[in-house]
């Protein structure tokens with residue numbers, strides 16, 4: 001039987017509640033499911049698992065499971081909408097999971113969270129460590145709503161302790177919808193593949209005008225400059241994007257500048 005399609009594996013992730021939306025009141029509280037099994041499956045993995053359709057038993061099992069899976073996906077959307085419906089003005093911040101506390105990059109996240117919080121925004125992050133934690137910390141310290149949209153991962157994962165509203169998602173694509181739907185702007189701190197994925201998803205939505213007037217701010221000119229140069233000198237020069245698409249990104253040097261750009265460009269009620 002293919003990994004991720006076994007009843008035992010399904011059991012291990014699906015007995016748990018889909019999400020915990022109750023506010024966390026204390027630093028140190030966590031609401032995320034953890035597992036000591038480093039190789040446990042995840043719901044996303046089970047969904048995307050390839051199954052040999054020439055094996056009639058497996059193919060049949062997949063057909064039935066995938067049909068029912070739709071209801072689980074639906075319930076995750078419903079629960080996410082429900083938990084976040086009261087969020088008024090928010091900014092989503094992306095950034096590396098690997099930034100260590102005490103470093104200048106971590107401090108940049110803290111300053112960004114503080115600045116956004118002081119400007120009246122709730123802050124939404126992926127709820128994980130590194131830049132996510134730093135940003136939630138800054139928001140938390142100034143009493144702003146500090147939201148963490150956590151994702152089930154195949155290894156042990158804790159939501160960071162500075163989140164006041166924690167939501168645990170099984171499906172990446174459901175979680176990504178929430179990042180966009182409940183914020184007025186995206187700010188990207190330096191990051192890796194996860195951050196780039198989130199940045200380019202946002203860019204695509206703005207470029208195709210699925211999302212209107214949605215500033216995307218990149219903090220750290222040294223880090224982001226070469227990527228922006230490549231976008232300009234290769235993508236635009238080669239006609240793969242329009243020259244005006246370059247205006248979709250704003251690169252700044254400091255968290256203070258990022259907050260200023262968000263305040264200038266985001267649509268606020």
Ligand SMILES: CC(C)=CCNc1ncnc2c1ncn2[C@@H]1O[C@H](COP(=O)(O)O)[C@@H](O)[C@H]1O
Pocket residue numbers: 093094095096097098125126127128129132150151153157190191192193194195196198
């Ligand atoms: C130590 C470690 C790898 C923990 C991973 N734990 C995570 N928890 C929550 N969101 C995450 C995590 N890893 C990646 N992401 C998502 O991808 C981005 C960071 O990925 P990266 O480090 O740039 O590529 C974040 O904005 C977040 O939304």
